[in-house]
Amino acid sequence: MKATIYITLKNGVLDPQGKAIENALGQLGFDGVNSVRQGKLIEMDLADTDASAAESRLQEMCEKLLANTVIENFDIRLSDTE
Amino acid sequence: MRAAVIVFPGSNCDRDVAVCLEAAGTKPDMVWHGETSLPACDLIVLPGGFSYGDYLRCGSMAANSPVMREVVARAHAGTAVLGICNGFQVLTECGLLPGVLMRNRDLNFVCRNTRLNVTRTDTPFTHLYEADEEIIIPVAHNEGNYFADDDTLVRLQGENQIVFTYASGDNPNGASLDIAGITDPTGRVLGMMPHPERRAEKALGGADGRRMFDGVMEMLS
Numbered sequence: 001m002k003a004t005i006y007i008t009l010k011n012g013v014l015d016p017q018g019k020a021i022e023n024a025l026g027q028l029g030f031d032g033v034n035s036v037r038q039g040k041l042i043e044m045d046l047a048d049t050d051a052s053a054a055e056s057r058l059q060e061m062c063e064k065l066l067a068n069t070v071i072e073n074f075d076i077r078l079s080d081t082e
Numbered sequence: 083m084r085a086a087v088i089v090f091p092g093s094n095c096d097r098d099v100a101v102c103l104e105a106a107g108t109k110p111d112m113v114w115h116g117e118t119s120l121p122a123c124d125l126i127v128l129p130g131g132f133s134y135g136d137y138l139r140c141g142s143m144a145a146n147s148p149v150m151r152e153v154v155a156r157a158h159a160g161t162a163v164l165g166i167c168n169g170f171q172v173l174t175e176c177g178l179l180p181g182v183l184m185r186n187r188d189l190n191f192v193c194r195n196t197r198l199n200v201t202r203t204d205t206p207f208t209h210l211y212e213a214d215e216e217i218i219i220p221v222a223h224n225e226g227n228y229f230a231d232d233d234t235l236v237r238l239q240g241e242n243q244i245v246f247t248y249a250s251g252d253n254p255n256g257a258s259l260d261i262a263g264i265t266d267p268t269g270r271v272l273g274m275m276p277h278p279e280r281r282a283e284k285a286l287g288g289a290d291g292r293r294m295f296d297g298v299m300e301m302l303s
Contacts, residue, residue: 013184013229014256016187016189017189065142066138068139068142070182070229070231
């Protein structure tokens with residue numbers, strides 16, 4: 001089973017890197033980029049076969065290590081390994 | 083007083099802190115992060131550096147290393163803990179201190195002297211400073227921008243947990259409330275971004291950091 005975890009900054013948390021990317025895009029002539037937020041993407045290959053068990057383990061992984069919930073949100077997506 | 087300095091892979095201020103502790107009168111035990119027990123000690127220091135290469139988030143890997151379970155247990159039992167720079171990041175990641183150290187506002191690594199106000203002097207670490215004294219201590223970090231939600235900031239102020247602030251106009255990283263260092267509610271767990279061990283003798287340009295180590299020595303002996 002494949003897991004994809006998106007870790008993003010919470011609303012209201014300043015993201016200077018996103019801001020720098022936004023400014024750089026503007027300087028390159030890409031108009032109309034209203035805002036940019038930068039985050040992390042973590043991919044995992046899991047031995048689990050039961051999706052709900054996998055999801056609850058991933059939830060725990062995110063809370064214990066992968067995300068800092070003071071400033072970050074996480075979103076877990078599961079798919080079958082092809 | 084007996085002290086232990088935790089050494090993580092990537093720590094680089096562990097020996098500097100050891101030199102300061104020795105100058106203050108105690109030779110610390112250097113404890114590798116993979117240990118699961120700690121020697122008897124009155125002070126635990128989490129030194130500066132780049133533990134685990136700052137992978138994932140600064141301090142996040144170190145906060146989950148084997149020795150930290152024991153550090154957290156000792157802290158809860160009343161042992162004094164000092165986290166400097168990366169050590170401060172580890173203290174927030176392991177939950178002994180609230181908030182988080184984010185990327186510096188201007189996206190630059192900042193390495194320079196900063197003027198600090200000592201805003202609390204009734205801790206083992208700061209009792210040799212004068213109230214509201216301005217001291218000069220260097221910072222050297224990329225992630226020192228202290229952030230916490232509004233409720234936490236109000237609580238830190240209300241409980242008098244802010245120990246060091248950057249002096250007016252000298253905030254190097256965008257930290258909320260100009261916070262440079264905070265304690266837990268007991269005053270015995272201190273995390274700070276500036277490096278007192280880097281300005282602890284005259285040959286280093288000044289000795290403002292020295293009183294922190296002398297103070298801990300005096301109070302915990």
